[in-house]
Amino acid sequence: MTAWHLVFGAWLVAATSTLGALFLSDVMQLPPCSLCWYQRIFMFPMAIVLALGLFPFDRRVIRYGLALAIPGWLVAGFHQLLVAGVIPESLEPCRQGIPCSEISIQWMGFITIPTLSLAAFTAVVVLLAAARARSSE
Amino acid sequence: MKKPAKTQPKKKSGTNQNTLFIGAIAVLLLAFIGGKYFYSSSQTGATETDPALMSTLVRPHAMTLGPSTAPVVIVEFFDPACETCAAFYPLVKELMAASPDKIKLVLRYAPFHRGSDAVVAAIEAARRQGKYWQALEALLKSQHGWAPNHTAQMDLAWPFLEGLGLDFAQMRKDMASPEIAQIIAQDLADVRALGVTKTPEYFVNGKPLPSFGYEQLKALVDEALAKAR
Numbered sequence: 001m002t003a004w005h006l007v008f009g010a011w012l013v014a015a016t017s018t019l020g021a022l023f024l025s026d027v028m029q030l031p032p033c034s035l036c037w038y039q040r041i042f043m044f045p046m047a048i049v050l051a052l053g054l055f056p057f058d059r060r061v062i063r064y065g066l067a068l069a070i071p072g073w074l075v076a077g078f079h080q081l082l083v084a085g086v087i088p089e090s091l092e093p094c095r096q097g098i099p100c101s102e103i104s105i106q107w108m109g110f111i112t113i114p115t116l117s118l119a120a121f122t123a124v125v126v127l128l129a130a131a132r133a134r135s136s137e
Numbered sequence: 138m139k140k141p142a143k144t145q146p147k148k149k150s151g152t153n154q155n156t157l158f159i160g161a162i163a164v165l166l167l168a169f170i171g172g173k174y175f176y177s178s179s180q181t182g183a184t185e186t187d188p189a190l191m192s193t194l195v196r197p198h199a200m201t202l203g204p205s206t207a208p209v210v211i212v213e214f215f216d217p218a219c220e221t222c223a224a225f226y227p228l229v230k231e232l233m234a235a236s237p238d239k240i241k242l243v244l245r246y247a248p249f250h251r252g253s254d255a256v257v258a259a260i261e262a263a264r265r266q267g268k269y270w271q272a273l274e275a276l277l278k279s280q281h282g283w284a285p286n287h288t289a290q291m292d293l294a295w296p297f298l299e300g301l302g303l304d305f306a307q308m309r310k311d312m313a314s315p316e317i318a319q320i321i322a323q324d325l326a327d328v329r330a331l332g333v334t335k336t337p338e339y340f341v342n343g344k345p346l347p348s349f350g351y352e353q354l355k356a357l358v359d360e361a362l363a364k365a366r
Contacts, residue, residue, distance in 0.1 A: 004154060008154070008157065008158065008161075012161055015161070015162070015165055016165060019165055019166075019168070019169045022169075023169060023172060023173065023176075027172070027173045027176050027177065028176065029332070031334055051158070054154070054158060055154075055155075055158070
């Protein structure tokens with residue numbers, strides 16, 4: 001597994017998440033809450049930036065990717081805790097009445113949209129960190 | 138994603154990478170477009186309310202105005218703390234006055250603002266004393282006085298209900314009753330089932346507004362009136 005393949009894997013996750021998020025909001029018409037928007041801010045650019053770093057391969061893209069993936073992972077983690085009820089929701093001006101703690105989708109009893117987001121950000125961080133280790137060898 | 142043929146000598150990893158990348162993009166886009174097509178064909182007629190949801194539009198507990206046999210039924214989901222709802226209330230009344238006995242209004246609650254559920258409970262409590270419309274109108278009129286910064290505060294609303302002849306002690310008792318809590322919970326569940334995200338939301342004979350606005354509401358009502366004729 002080369003560094004290229006690891007970055008490619010991270011891009012694949014980011015691109016899938018981007019299209020998935022667009023599918024949920026534009027096709028299934030589920031309105032994104034404010035925390036979802038922050039996760040989008042960090043996820044969407046990775047689908048473009050990581051792809052640019054693949055052709056030609058530029059290992060600096062790992063750094064740029066991590067700069068997006070780590071804050072995104074933090075927001076996703078926060079969101080997950082909010083949905084789980086660990087953090088009380090008190091800071092939302094969700095004008096359209098979409099509280100971030102609302103669960104729009106639940107698959108197989110435990111997979112919610114924030115869970116998918118957290119899983120995606122975790123995968124991207126892990127893949128990019130591995131690429132970083134591999135390319136500095 | 139297809140793997141490049143094994144027989145090829147490993148001359149350039151670049152070609153493999155290109156194939157992998159382009160293949161992945163193609164798969165993702167196909168999945169997205171296919172999914173979109175599949176999803177939208179399974180959701181026929183977004184402009185009509187799913188017949189299975191029709192029963193969630195009108196519940197027996199909902200307050201109504203106008204004859205029960207009226208051919209046109211407007212279901213309104215509203216939040217007493219919502220400014221647009223207050224602004225639309227007289228407009229809907231006008232629509233009804235323009236076609237007497239032809240329109241029935243069904244009021245449902247969508248208390249999205251913080252604190253709104255207490256105000257809804259107060260309206261329902263006033264209803265038990267036969268003062269539903271008086272309380273509703275007094276609250277809508279005085280909205281800015283008790284809903285500062287989009288937060289409904291029932292404590293501030295009481296003075297505006299004075300002079301209506303309401304028994305406040307009884308109201309406070311009723312507001313805490315499980316029956317009224319049940320009404321609010323039911324309305325909120327229906328709000329979710331029907332996908333109502335903004336207030337006011339109108340359904341005219343089961344049809345949601347194509348986009349929000351008085352003109353659109355009037356057009357739907359006129360269309361329903363024409364059909365009833």
